[in-house]
Amino acid sequence: MAQQTEAVRRTPLTRDRVLRAAVALADDIGIEALSMRKLAKELGVVPMALYKHVSNKEQLLDGMVDVVMGEIDPPAPGSNWKSTVRHRILSARRAFLGHPWAAQVIQSRSSPTPVVLAYMDSVIGMFRTGGFSVDLTHHVMHALGSRMMGITQELFDAPPAPRAQTAPSQEDAGEYPYVMELAGAVAHDEDSVLGRGCDDQFEFEFALDLLLDGFERLRQQGWSSAGHLRGKTP
Amino acid sequence: MAQQTEAVRRTPLTRDRVLRAAVALADDIGIEALSMRKLAKELGVVPMALYKHVSNKEQLLDGMVDVVMGEIDPPAPGSNWKSTVRHRILSARRAFLGHPWAAQVIQSRSSPTPVVLAYMDSVIGMFRTGGFSVDLTHHVMHALGSRMMGITQELFDAPPAPRAQTAPSQEDAGEYPYVMELAGAVAHDEDSVLGRGCDDQFEFEFALDLLLDGFERLRQQGWSSAGHLRGKTP
DNA sequence: GCCCTAGGTGTACGCCGTACACCATTCTCT
């Protein structure tokens, strides 16, 4: 038997192969449908074989996030902190947009992997070398929150979704007048500046720039949290 | 038999009782440990009994969110849009802080319940009556994102968590210099303006005010998305 | 030839959500 056994034993399965297969499978079937058993089947292997490469499903998810983070461009050096940070964040956004499950997964992790930590370190570094104090940098990082990774966390993309329960749209229009007004304006925006409904990329950059501009103002005026005692006892 | 059967049949189990019990149980044991079976046991009932009141677990989660939203104060009328919005959002935050699982759950819902929609409607209304155009209100709501509900979505509260793998803290300090600098500053902040580590409430209000101030500036200068064509073909 | 180890296997357990058939009580209509 020159050809060993059947046709299997093609490549001996590594942690990296497991993670990449998991990412691809999650891209295909969605993160909630991803299971150790399906992943094993995809790799032509018995479920328990995976446990020789990742210690459990949590660590699998951590590893999957790391794979996605690996797709972020390296930091492009630049003279100006704002454009440097902006580019890095938009690059992260690009990576996460390619794997819609990843945003949800990274938010569910309880502690960052070294890869995530390295990314955060690079962003913090951009603020520090851009002239932000440690104090201001700290608050600014909090203010960015998950947006630092290009993650928007809108609530609900589609507003109501045809909930077949109460009366049809006529009553709805009366119940949520402002929502309807806004939804209406966004809907027939064909001839407006943003084509087709709602441009997620525009919304992201709008919010990001609003924050970055705010940061710049605070930096320029030498803001410090010491100037903002909010009536706390000392 | 004056007392019926045993001692049971205390209250006949309603949708409301189910939801409230679910909220309490999730508060106790965490959302990931909440199961239909445990909830049933908590209510002294067989698991399938729940399905007479909620059609499935998804709808249970929707209902739980609605219970939490019910704890938000009614909108306090006020002359000034910023303080009105601010109070409403901070009130929502208070409600969500009481149920740490709720932020995660609401972000996982695919479409808003009527209760959530009503809340969003009230916030949109505050911007509109405060002098914001439909256009600007739209973008402003996106920029708030989940912060509109008082939800921060920081990534990771505790930075590294003693990952017992590579060498101890000495190497870490070299690998993530900016993270360490920032963590150090936050840690021994006992005598600084923010006591004990990191004041989540302060961070939330810092970011919220940064956004609200930015909104106000745009409103005053009559901002419109038409003035910000980002090099798109018309 | 020997043993060690890395990596794949098979079985099994306890948990999960929920479909479906059943039954007990209570309410309504005649």
Add this chain to the structure above:
DNA sequence: AGAGAATGGTGTACGGCGTACACCTAGGGC
């Protein structure tokens, strides 16, 4: 008053999940 339907709790069962544990097998170093 009695029939019938509706309401709501029960019991059983199924398929899927993560993973502990014992096992086997192929390859490498001595």
